[in-house]
Amino acid sequence: MKYHFFLLFILFSVFGFGQKSKIDLKAIEKNLKNPDSPYNYDKLIFKYKGYPKSLDSIEAQHLYYGRNFRNDKIATSDERFKSLAEAFKQSNFEECIKLGKALYDKDPTNLDVLLILLRSYDSLKDGTNFMHHLNQLRTLTDGIKSSGDGKTEKTAYLVNSIGDEYILLNILNIGKEYTRSSKPSRNGMFDIWEKDGRQIYIKILYLELTN
Structure with missing residues (x-):
């Protein structure tokens, strides 16, 4: 949804990435x-x-x-x-x-x-x-x-939803110039965002509730 893009995510740019x-x-x-x-x-x-x-x-x-x-x-x-x-x-x-x-x-x-x-x-x-x-x-x-570094499937960033993925993309400054491809995986779906040979992996989790 479009409102994911409204916030001034420049506020996040001063924060480094912690230990994965x-x-x-x-x-x-x-x-x-x-x-x-x-x-x-x-x-x-x-x-x-x-x-x-x-x-x-x-x-x-x-x-x-x-x-x-x-x-x-x-x-x-x-x-x-x-x-x-x-x-x-x-x-x-x-x-x-x-x-x-x-x-x-x-x-x-x-x-x-x-x-x-x-x-x-x-x-x-x-x-x-x-x-x-x-x-x-x-x-x-x-x-x-801190869930990963996004460089490979094994170290993909993990998100709970597509909406959360777009929030993360804003924080990572990944914009329209990136192309996206997708592939299914166990308990989720990988989105691979690519620009100039650089790839960023994000896994959207699809989990069943455990009672």
Whole structure:
């Protein structure tokens, strides 16, 4: 969707790429559900909502990739999200904040919701809420960036959705001059973005929920 491109991603350009770590999705699922784990969902989401800058890359990865194992996340096909997107399209930012806060309460690590809230708070000159959600977005996208280096299939960046892929592309400054090819893979789909012989691999995850 077009609103993925609105944010001033120059804000991200000053942030380097941290240490890359192999994503173990089974371990993430187990840790999030384990009340004794330091990566338990309730413990992490408490830190994320209160002080997102306190999360390290492993904690951020648990929150971001852990969305694949939750059955309460808000999809872009959800009527509630469509109402939010329509309010954003009409530049009704007060309504965006009202609807967005309700969806944020249900799905606080949803990048689509965070982006719309960011634009809305920015438009209404609410710097405090803008910076808080920006720090949350930075935390989650830093988790994505630390999932790989994008140079090979084995070290591809991992994203949860096509929408998140385009957010990552903006951060990586990959634009229209790149060509895309795709190929299926286990539990996902590879998109290969190429320009002048340089290739960047991004894997979109398609996972089944485990109950």
